Amino acid sequence: MIYRRFFNFPESRLRSPFAELDGLRRQIDLLAGKSIPAKAGVFPLINLTENNDNYYVRAELPGIKADELDIEAEGNKISISGERKIPSENEKAKYHRIEREAGKFSRIISLQTDIDSDKIDATLKDGILKLTIPKSEKSKPKQITVH
8 A cells, every 4th residue: 555655556557758848838937927829719719510411510609790700611621710819908907817818819620420511601600600501512422222
């Protein structure tokens, strides 16, 4: 029991050989005053669903207008990009918390099948972007009758 507690047995055998070096690098970066980059958040948040005929994408884009979005389709990929602008307070404002980030964003969504990019329908209402993306005719399932 004591051996297990002090020497992290048997878990120590399963760790990456570089885990100690990564921890050391993070500590040196902190001592040197370097900020450790946070893991990148993903914006906008999306839901992707499908049926036999279409894919449906719903993206949360609060505060963004339709003319500020760039949506492109090619092959089996959809790209949603734009810029989120957050108006600043007056110069004397003291921030206590900043959780909403401003800046450019881009999401590329890879779909399993080719799409018909000429028939994509996009609507933006109440901060929710809805894309209806028809599947190409060759990728739709075919019903085969047995004679």
